[in-house]
Amino acid sequence: MSDQTTSGRVLAADGTPLKTSLARALRRQKLRALALIAPLLLFVLITFIAPIADMLFRSVENQIVVETLPQTVSALADWDPESGDTPGEDVYRALAADLKIAAKAKTHTRLGTRLNYELTGASSLFRKSGRQVKKMDLEGDASIKDAFIKIDKDWGKPDIWRTIQTYSPRYTNGYFLNAVDMQKGPDGPEARPENQQIYLMLFGRTLFMSLMITGSCILLGYPVAWILANLPARSANMLMILVLLPFWTSLLVRTSAWKVMLQQQGVINDVLVWLGLVGDDARLVMINNQFGTIVAMTHILLPFMILPMYSVMQTIQPTYLRAAKSLGATNWTAFWRVYFPQSVPGIGAGSILVFILSIGYYITPEIVGGNTGTFISNRIAYHISSSLNWGLAAALGAILLAVVLLLYYAYDKIVGIDNVKLGG
Amino acid sequence: MADTQSPGAFVEFERVQKSYDGENLVVKDLNLIMPKGEFLTMLGPSGSGKTTCLMMLAGFETATHGDIRLDGVSINNIPPHKRGIGMVFQNYALFPHMTVAENLSFPLEVRKIGKSEREQKVKRVLDMVQMGEFGGRRPAQLSGGQQQRIALARALVFEAELVLMDEPLGALDKQLREHMQFEIKRIADNLGITVVYVTHDQTEALTMSDRVAVFDDGRIQQLAPPDKLYEAPENSFVAQFIGENNTLEGVVKEIKGDTALVRLDDGELIDCKPVNVTQPGERTRVSIRPERVEYNKSRLHADAHTLKAEVLEFIYMGDIFRTRLRVAGNEDFIIKTRNAPDQVRLQPGTQIEIGWLPEDCRALDA
Ligand SMILES: Nc1ncnc2c1ncn2[C@@H]1O[C@H](COP(=O)(O)OP(=O)(O)O)[C@@H](O)[C@H]1O
Ligand SMILES: [Mg+2]
Numbered sequence: 206m207s208d209q210t211t212s213g214r215v216l217a218a219d220g221t222p223l224k225t226s227l228a229r230a231l232r233r234q235k236l237r238a239l240a241l242i243a244p245l246l247l248f249v250l251i252t253f254i255a256p257i258a259d260m261l262f263r264s265v266e267n268q269i270v271v272e273t274l275p276q277t278v279s280a281l282a283d284w285d286p287e288s289g290d291t292p293g294e295d296v297y298r299a300l301a302a303d304l305k306i307a308a309k310a311k312t313h314t315r316l317g318t319r320l321n322y323e324l325t326g327a328s329s330l331f332r333k334s335g336r337q338v339k340k341m342d343l344e345g346d347a348s349i350k351d352a353f354i355k356i357d358k359d360w361g362k363p364d365i366w367r368t369i370q371t372y373s374p375r376y377t378n379g380y381f382l383n384a385v386d387m388q389k390g391p392d393g394p395e396a397r398p399e400n401q402q403i404y405l406m407l408f409g410r411t412l413f414m415s416l417m418i419t420g421s422c423i424l425l426g427y428p429v430a431w432i433l434a435n436l437p438a439r440s441a442n443m444l445m446i447l448v449l450l451p452f453w454t455s456l457l458v459r460t461s462a463w464k465v466m467l468q469q470q471g472v473i474n475d476v477l478v479w480l481g482l483v484g485d486d487a488r489l490v491m492i493n494n495q496f497g498t499i500v501a502m503t504h505i506l507l508p509f510m511i512l513p514m515y516s517v518m519q520t521i522q523p524t525y526l527r528a529a530k531s532l533g534a535t536n537w538t539a540f541w542r543v544y545f546p547q548s549v550p551g552i553g554a555g556s557i558l559v560f561i562l563s564i565g566y567y568i569t570p571e572i573v574g575g576n577t578g579t580f581i582s583n584r585i586a587y588h589i590s591s592s593l594n595w596g597l598a599a600a601l602g603a604i605l606l607a608v609v610l611l612l613y614y615a616y617d618k619i620v621g622i623d624n625v626k627l628g629g
Numbered sequence: 630m631a632d633t634q635s636p637g638a639f640v641e642f643e644r645v646q647k648s649y650d651g652e653n654l655v656v657k658d659l660n661l662i663m664p665k666g667e668f669l670t671m672l673g674p675s676g677s678g679k680t681t682c683l684m685m686l687a688g689f690e691t692a693t694h695g696d697i698r699l700d701g702v703s704i705n706n707i708p709p710h711k712r713g714i715g716m717v718f719q720n721y722a723l724f725p726h727m728t729v730a731e732n733l734s735f736p737l738e739v740r741k742i743g744k745s746e747r748e749q750k751v752k753r754v755l756d757m758v759q760m761g762e763f764g765g766r767r768p769a770q771l772s773g774g775q776q777q778r779i780a781l782a783r784a785l786v787f788e789a790e791l792v793l794m795d796e797p798l799g800a801l802d803k804q805l806r807e808h809m810q811f812e813i814k815r816i817a818d819n820l821g822i823t824v825v826y827v828t829h830d831q832t833e834a835l836t837m838s839d840r841v842a843v844f845d846d847g848r849i850q851q852l853a854p855p856d857k858l859y860e861a862p863e864n865s866f867v868a869q870f871i872g873e874n875n876t877l878e879g880v881v882k883e884i885k886g887d888t889a890l891v892r893l894d895d896g897e898l899i900d901c902k903p904v905n906v907t908q909p910g911e912r913t914r915v916s917i918r919p920e921r922v923e924y925n926k927s928r929l930h931a932d933a934h935t936l937k938a939e940v941l942e943f944i945y946m947g948d949i950f951r952t953r954l955r956v957a958g959n960e961d962f963i964i965k966t967r968n969a970p971d972q973v974r975l976q977p978g979t980q981i982e983i984g985w986l987p988e989d990c991r992a993l994d995a
Contacts, residue, residue, distance in 0.1 A: 532710075532716075532736035532783065533711075536710075
């Protein structure tokens with residue numbers, strides 16, 4: 206039906222270029238495909254992508270200072286924080302004017318909360334000042350500066366002014382600095398005092414424990430997947446149900462069950478004491494620490510390791526092992542040199558799944574983690590729901606996301622994502 | 630058990646039986662003696678137990694009863710990896726995560742052979758199967774025929790004296806298959822190895838083998854060189870299974886020396902060679918090869934027996950003519966004639982007389 210013209214372009218029967226013809230023919234198909242996924246796309250966009258984008262935006266957003274104290278911020282622009290002095294009378298006047306408006310709109314407490322993240326005491330300072338600034342007379346000659354210092358002597362120190370000036374831009378990297386245990390100092394970013402450093406340690410712990418969980422899942426899951434793949438279909442289905450059984454129980458129930466099992470007066474300790482393996486006064490501490498979290502999460506995430514492994518192992522024909530043995534390999538060599546390398550894609554897929562799931566896990570570490578077994582996600586949840594420092598929560602979340610993407614990238618470089626198989 | 634060893638035997642099955650489920654015997658009383666250097670083919674329909682026999686020899690299945698000996702030593706209790714038997718699998722079973730060269734050096738590595746010697750042997754065997762340039766490729770990057778060669782090379786590289794092949798050419802197209810048949814035979818002859826070859830393709834069996842064991846129902850029905858198998862089948866299964874065959878059914882009337890008089894079911898009497906009929910009154914199937922039937926009177930033996938036949942169909946096949954006849958009530962009686970200048974093309978509807986030599990007409994079991 207096609208014809209070669211002199212220019213070398215292929216034409217369809219009606220003389221239009223074949224490429225155009227083909228594109229036209231495929232367009233309908235594409236439109237239909239798009240229409241089919243459109244509801245899901247919209248749903249995901251509205252309920253998932255947009256909130257996440259908004260959340261991530263909060264990690265750098267800092268409009269509140271300049272919006273609540275516009276005059277103060279511009280008056281403070283010339284002030285040199287290095288001087289060690291408080292700013293001049295005009296700045297205090299601007300602050301009073303701003304605060305009067307803010308107090309009426311009741312936005313001063315929010316600003317106080319925001320600045321309190323950076324300077325402890327700012328919250329109460331603003332609440333107190335907002336209440337009293339209403340009575341302040343800006344027309345008279347009396348020093349507004351003195352009036353502020355009378356409200357709270359903190360106004361007479363440069364610290365609060367330095368904080369306001371530092372956080373006056375509309376965007377800030379302060380949350381991110383905070384999330385990696387740093388803060389804005391006079392000379393740029395600097396480390397926080399030792400006793401305030403917590404997040405890097407938490408990130409490290411999260412990564413370490415996720416690795417431990419992934420490792421234990423590989424060790425426990427591999428033999429199970431192997432048996433599943435090599436059993437006759439009927440017994441394999443039976444075993445598969447057992448593997449999937451945990452999915453049918455609530456996550457909370459499973460985690461609480463571990464609490465019952467592992468606590469000091471729990472089943473395992475009782476049995477150990479009964480067997481005489483540990484003394485009654487030396488019961489093992491297996492819960493509210495890293496050990497408990499690793500045990501419980503390994504149990505919960507194990508199916509995510511077994512399933513991809515199983516689907517890869519199913520495709521490895523038993524003749525490979527026979528071939529290896531006929532070539533003179535012992536059972537172990539045949540397994541290690543022939544079977545295992547072919548099952549690596551399954552391990553890879555399972556590991557990615559388990560690792561990424563566990564790095565952001567929240568409920569289980571919250572319940573059984575105690576102080577030493579909590580994850581970064583628990584801290585994020587704390588900032589979202591208790592301290593209400595959403596900016597910091599967003600920064601921590603963004604870093605977590607970046608770490609996962611980075612690890613994924615590294616994995617792709619080292620192992621190759623093509624080597625990951627979730628099925629057939 | 631060396632005392633019961635037959636002289637010259639390399640591979641020996643003695644009264645071997647195999648059952649998978651404890652109810653049915655898949656292999657029933659297998660006895661087989663192979664001398665060194667023989668190319669023996671196990672031929673039979675699917676499910677006749679060929680693979681099972683091969684797997685017992687390789688050590689992947691254990692015989693339920695009986696003894697398998699290799700070079701006089703009973704191997705029933707030797708694990709597969711110590712038997713030193715090369716094996717080519719139907720789907721090749723080349724290790725997909727290794728290159729061709731790694732696949733080939735695998736059996737040498739597990740035998741702790743040094744690197745330089747390994748490389749040398751791999752190169753030699755690659756050249757032997759004419760795949761010298763492909764050492765660095767992955768199996769998936771090779772065509773079916775090339776994978777087949779590598780699988781063969783891998784079974785040969787560690788110098789096994791016995792090589793087993795389970796339908797190794799099953800996945801290849803016809804032309805490649807014929808080429809590889811020749812190739813495998815050549816290599817096996819050059820190396821002087823003993824080969825047990827499994828196939829369900831009779832042409833393959835006939836062209837390659839020194840001897841063919843025809844399997845059916847877990848038994849060897851006949852074990853003979855290809856020509857004997859074709860020309861002198863010992864029972865009606867073999868006659869039917871190997872090549873094209875015409876059968877006429879009847880009852881033995883009398884047996885005199887090496888001729889049997891058979892009354893066909895439509896009443897005609899013919900002379901046959903008695904093969905496994907022993908006394909008058911027995912039912913028999915008479916087997917005649919299509920190319921041994923003659924209808925040209927001038928070429929018929931004077932004392933040849935003739936039967937009336939009606940031509941039903943004439944098929945022109947190029948080198949030969951294939952004519953379907955109705956003979957003694959059998960409407961599927963085929964004759965094959967060479968396409969020669971003086972050959973008559975029989976028209977459907979023609980009444981002719983056909984005949985054959987009594988020794989080409991074998992009276993077999995019913
Ligand atoms: N592992 C097995 N378990 C149970 N039955 C089997 C097994 N392997 C083969 N069989 C049965 O044994 C019979 C012979 O099989 P097989 O040796 O593979 O025949 P062939 O290779 O001649 O086609 C078949 O009926 C098959 O169903
Ligand atoms: Mg078979």
